[in-house]
Amino acid sequence: MISERCKLPLKVALALTLAIVSALWLGWDKPYWAAFAVIVMAATETSGHSLRKGRHRVLGTIAGVISAFVFVGLYAQQPLPFLLTFSLFAAVCVYLQTNPRNGYMWSITLMVCSLILVMGKLSGELTFNIAMLRLQETLLGVLCFTLVFSLLWPVSSRRLLHATLQGFFVEQQEKVSQSACFLAGEGERLKGLGFGDGMRFLSRIEDLLPAAMADSYHVSREIAAWQRFLVQLKKWALLCGHLSEACDLLDSSEIPGGQAELLALLAHIKQRFATAGHLLDLNSGKPNTAELPAVERIRLHADHDINPQYSGAILLLEQVLNQMDELSFELLVTLQEAVGQRHGNANSSNRYDKSVKPNGAEAWFRFDPERIYPALKTVIVVWVCIALWLYVPMPGGAMIVLLGVILGSVVFTLPFCNVKSLLYTMMAWSLVVLLQYVLLMPVFTEVWQLALFYFINAFGIWFVFWQPQQLLTKMLGSQLLVMMTMGAVQLTPQYDIQFALLQLLLIVVVMLVIFFVNQTFFSSQPEQVLLRQMSRVRHLFIWQLRLLGKQGHQQNRKQKVISKWLNNLILNQSSLHPVAVAEVATIRINWAGYPDVDTEKLSLVISRLYAVNLRLNSLRDSYQAYLAVQDEGSTSRRNADLDRWLANSVTALSNLLEKTNGLYCLQPTKEQLTQILSHLHLYRQEINSDSLLQLTLSREKASKLYQLVAALKLLLDELKQLNGLVSEVGFEQLRYRYFSL
Numbered sequence: 001m002i003s004e005r006c007k008l009p010l011k012v013a014l015a016l017t018l019a020i021v022s023a024l025w026l027g028w029d030k031p032y033w034a035a036f037a038v039i040v041m042a043a044t045e046t047s048g049h050s051l052r053k054g055r056h057r058v059l060g061t062i063a064g065v066i067s068a069f070v071f072v073g074l075y076a077q078q079p080l081p082f083l084l085t086f087s088l089f090a091a092v093c094v095y096l097q098t099n100p101r102n103g104y105m106w107s108i109t110l111m112v113c114s115l116i117l118v119m120g121k122l123s124g125e126l127t128f129n130i131a132m133l134r135l136q137e138t139l140l141g142v143l144c145f146t147l148v149f150s151l152l153w154p155v156s157s158r159r160l161l162h163a164t165l166q167g168f169f170v171e172q173q174e175k176v177s178q179s180a181c182f183l184a185g186e187g188e189r190l191k192g193l194g195f196g197d198g199m200r201f202l203s204r205i206e207d208l209l210p211a212a213m214a215d216s217y218h219v220s221r222e223i224a225a226w227q228r229f230l231v232q233l234k235k236w237a238l239l240c241g242h243l244s245e246a247c248d249l250l251d252s253s254e255i256p257g258g259q260a261e262l263l264a265l266l267a268h269i270k271q272r273f274a275t276a277g278h279l280l281d282l283n284s285g286k287p288n289t290a291e292l293p294a295v296e297r298i299r300l301h302a303d304h305d306i307n308p309q310y311s312g313a314i315l316l317l318e319q320v321l322n323q324m325d326e327l328s329f330e331l332l333v334t335l336q337e338a339v340g341q342r343h344g345n346a347n348s349s350n351r352y353d354k355s356v357k358p359n360g361a362e363a364w365f366r367f368d369p370e371r372i373y374p375a376l377k378t379v380i381v382v383w384v385c386i387a388l389w390l391y392v393p394m395p396g397g398a399m400i401v402l403l404g405v406i407l408g409s410v411v412f413t414l415p416f417c418n419v420k421s422l423l424y425t426m427m428a429w430s431l432v433v434l435l436q437y438v439l440l441m442p443v444f445t446e447v448w449q450l451a452l453f454y455f456i457n458a459f460g461i462w463f464v465f466w467q468p469q470q471l472l473t474k475m476l477g478s479q480l481l482v483m484m485t486m487g488a489v490q491l492t493p494q495y496d497i498q499f500a501l502l503q504l505l506l507i508v509v510v511m512l513v514i515f516f517v518n519q520t521f522f523s524s525q526p527e528q529v530l531l532r533q534m535s536r537v538r539h540l541f542i543w544q545l546r547l548l549g550k551q552g553h554q555q556n557r558k559q560k561v562i563s564k565w566l567n568n569l570i571l572n573q574s575s576l577h578p579v580a581v582a583e584v585a586t587i588r589i590n591w592a593g594y595p596d597v598d599t600e601k602l603s604l605v606i607s608r609l610y611a612v613n614l615r616l617n618s619l620r621d622s623y624q625a626y627l628a629v630q631d632e633g634s635t636s637r638r639n640a641d642l643d644r645w646l647a648n649s650v651t652a653l654s655n656l657l658e659k660t661n662g663l664y665c666l667q668p669t670k671e672q673l674t675q676i677l678s679h680l681h682l683y684r685q686e687i688n689s690d691s692l693l694q695l696t697l698s699r700e701k702a703s704k705l706y707q708l709v710a711a712l713k714l715l716l717d718e719l720k721q722l723n724g725l726v727s728e729v730g731f732e733q734l735r736y737r738y739f740s741l
Contacts, residue, residue, distance in 0.1 A: 007153045009462035012042045015148040016478075017455045019141045020489055021447060026140075031489045032482045033134060035454075037141025039478045042149075042462075043471055048157030048211030050149055054142040055214070056105040061138045063105070064112025065131040068120070071113070076122045083386065089113070090382060091375040094409050098371045101210070107413075111406050118402040158216035161208040162280040168201060169277040173270050175240075180266040182247060200580075202234055218340065225338040232331050239324050241614045246317040261298045265321055268296070269328045276332050279339050295329050297322050315710060316618065369536065370581070373522035374412035380521065381408040384513050394509075396502055403510045411514050414472075416526045416588045419515040422472075423508065429477045430504050433484040434497070441488050442495050450488065457481050526588035527734040533582040534731070537609060540575040542654045544616060548623055549651035575616075579609045589734075597730045605729060608722040615715040622708040623650075629704050642705075649712065657719070 002010070015038045023031030037057060044050045067089065075082030093110035097103040112134060120127030209226055212219040219226060298321060385404030388394050411417055436457075444450050458478060465474040483503065487494040518524055522532075583606050591599055 005466055006463065008042075009459045009466070011148050011152050012038070012462050012478075013455045013459040014152070015042065015145045016458045016482075017451045018148065019144040020454060021451050022144060023137060023140055024447065024489065024491070027491065028133065028137060028140075029491060030133060030137060030486075032486045033137035034141035034144065035482045036479065037138050038145045039475065039482070041142065041145045042478075043475055044211075046155045046157040046160055046208075046211055046215070047149060048213070048215035049207075050145065051214040052211055053104055054145065056102060057108050058138060058142060060105040060108025061112050061135055063109040065116065065135060067109060067113040068116035068127060068131060071117060072120070072122055072124060072127050076124075086117075087379050087382060090405060090409070091379050094375040094378045094413065095371050097409060097413055098368075098374065100207070103413075107409060110409055114402050114405040118398045156215065157208060157212040158219055161205070161212045161219070164204060164208060166277050166280045169273045169280070173273045173277075176266050176270045176273070179243065179247070180263055183262055183266075202230075202237055205230060205233065219338075222338045222340065225334055229331065229334045229338055232327060232334060236324075236327055236331065238614070238617065239320055239327060241610065242316065242320045242618065243324065246320055261296070262321065265296060265298055265325050269325060272328045272332045276335050279332075279335055279341060295326050297325075315707060316714075319707075368577075370532070370578075373524075374409075377412045377517050377521055378405070378408040380517050381510070381513055384517070385510065388509070388513075394506075396506055399503075400506050400510060403506050404513065407507070407510050408514055411511075412518065412524070415524070416529065416585065417518075417524055419511060419518055422476075423511045423515070425473060425476055426480065426507060426511070427504070429480045430484055430507075433481050434500055434504075437485050437488070437495070437500060438497055441485065444488070444493075454481070526585040530582050530585040530589065531731065531734055533578040533585065536578045537575050537582070538657060540578070541612065541616065542657050544575070544620070545650055545654035545657070548620060549647045549654065551623060551627060551647075576610075576613050579606065579613065582606065582609070594730075594733050596733050598728060601725055601729045605722065605725045608718065608725060612715070612718050612722060615711065615718050619650075619708070619711040619715050622704070622711045626701075626704040626708045629701050646708070646712075653716065653719075 016035050019034040019038050020031045023034050028034075037054075040057065041050045041054050044053055071082065071086065071089075075085060090110055093106045096106040097110070099106070116127055116131050116134065120130045209219070209230060213223055213226075214220075299318065381404050382401065385401045389398055389400055394400050411419060411422065436453075441450075441453065444453070458481070461474050461477040461481070465477070482489075484500050487496050487499060522528075586599075586602060586606065591597065
């Protein structure tokens with residue numbers, strides 16, 4: 001019986017050996033290119049991931065070949081325009097390379113184009129031959145990998161997707177039960193339902209869904225439903241964060257009557273999730289035909305005895321629970337469509353199925369400053385390597401430029417990459433491979449000996465370094481195994497240690513250039529990444545608040561078009577992504593070197609940043625709902641002064657975020673918000689019938705305004721708490737650069 005640990009090394013070793021031997025049997029000159037394709041595709045989780053990466057590798061190879069032909073055709077005799085255009089091309093490819101959907105395709109495009117240009121020497125005939133050989137070897141590697149990994153212990157992406165979602169629904173049932181216990185006054189305050197956990201789970205689903213679509217007909221057939229389901233999961237993660245937020249603001253004793261309806265609503269949500277888990281069970285032969293619990297709305301804020309101090313939190317809790325009840329129904333209906341089952345009363349609720357459509361525009365373009373830095377640093381490395389090639393008698397000619405492009409585009413796009421440890425790892429693997437290349441490989445006389453050599457080495461590398469965190473180590477070991485011994489797999493073997501040492505020397509030189517560039521320009525050290533992301537989050541908060549303030553002012557049509565264009569094209573950036581990156585950076589930092597930094601306070605800062613994102617989303621939704629009611633109420637006189645004051649308050653908040661300790665100047669605004677909340681609370685409960693608000697606001701407008709003011713007050717309180725925590729962390733200790741001492 002073969003153990004699970006041995007299965008993947010066996011498949012990788014067999015596919016690698018098959019690719020090399022097949023290329024030699026076909027009489028192709030560079031079998032190691034096929035081996036590289038196998039190694040890269042093997043560093044994936046499931047068959048779907050591998051097929052998707054293989055498809056991107058083939059498409060990237062074709063795009064790289066076409067790009068090389070264009071460069072040779074246009075700039076073969078024009079060095080300076082060629083270098084300038086190629087630098088721009090490299091920057092664009094590296095920027096697009098950081099896209100998780102199709103970034104690998106752009107990475108291969110840049111590598112293949114650079115390889116053909118350097119090896120083809122800008123000669124038309126030689127460039128064409130190299131391009132065709134590269135394309136053939138890539139297709140051979142993809143074919144060998146697909147054959148082996150499809151026949152030997154295939155790992156289905158669909159099963160992994162279903163298992164991951166089942167675990168999610170089980171976890172959500174437990175958290176719904178915890179919420180019910182807390183709201184009934186029988187349990188502790190809700191923990192672990194924050195937005196950060198939901199975003200990490202969504203990243204996992206976004207990775208598994210395209211892979212499952214690649215190797216499963218059932219998923220690809222219902223991909224539209226799966227995409228709607230993913231969008232609904234994002235909404236669910238946001239609502240979970242709001243529920244945790246509301247529970248943090250309340251004690252169970254402050255919740256008014258209606259707890260029986262509240263507990264019944266949570267029981268319905270739990271029942272729907274149990275049904276969803278049953279739908280995802282591939283081993284259950286019978287479909288679930290149970291009737292779905294209907295959507296019911298509850299009211300928690302209708303009680304006159306509510307403490308005005310907690311009225312905003314109670315209103316938020318009521319809204320979140322009603323939205324979660326409706327969204328859980330939508331999730332189950334969409335999931336039934338995605339898995340091919342339509343039973344019970346799902347057919348009568350088609351309005352939920354089509355109500356959510358994924359926004360494809362953001363997938364194609366989203367401005368991200370952090371993605372520009374690797375592109376800029378790669379261009380700098382390329383020009384340094386060009387200068388070394390032209391002005392220093394470097395051995396190997398233009399090979400140093402090729403290595404600069406390949407290593408720069410790879411290293412700079414690795415998150416929090418430690419260049420020194422990467423260089424040490426490469427030198428250690430090179431030493432191990434070169435010892436075998438010098439002492440063992442010259443005695444080989446048969447192809448089966450060569451095949452056995454690669455099989456044993458590949459199996460050993462992938463067997464010893466089997467843990468997920470050792471992926472980079474085994475990838476480097478496998479690629480250097482093929483790269484340092486490429487002379488032995490040619491049609492006429494050449495055992496030249498000088499060429500192997502030359503490759504190692506050029507790798508060391510390029511890695512040193514990368515090290516100094518990485519430490520000088522926009523360092524990828526986790527300390528610097530953390531500081532940059534914190535600054536970016538603050539600026540995003542400021543821009544989003546300013547956009548909200550502009551919505552409250554009167555704008556002509558041209559101003560509205562410009563604001564909408566800027567919002568969608570440039571400023572429509574989620575502040576959640578930099579918070580998530582900052583959270584990962586805090587894990588990667590060696591805090592032993594920063595004893596003066598309060599790591600506990602830093603963890604609280606990250607939690608508060610997630611909370612501010614939630615409060616900002618609540619404010620945005622409340623503001624849009626309030627303005628929508630204003631537009632509909634054209635027959636009543638508009639309260640322009642109140643609208644102007646709200647817009648000015650939001651704008652003033654954004655301006656004060658730019659100043660140190662500026663939030664402490666908003667105490668008068670906070671007091672005014674408290675007074676408005678008190679008046680609105682009495683007016684909505686029909687306690688103060690003589691209120692002047694009835695002259696300018698209808699009941700519906702007053703309700704929307706109440707929600708807006710409550711959301712603004714909660715955001716202000718959250719920002720003040722965050723400002724106090726940031727001042728106590730000691731971020732100034734992290735500002736020391738690598739060469740500053």
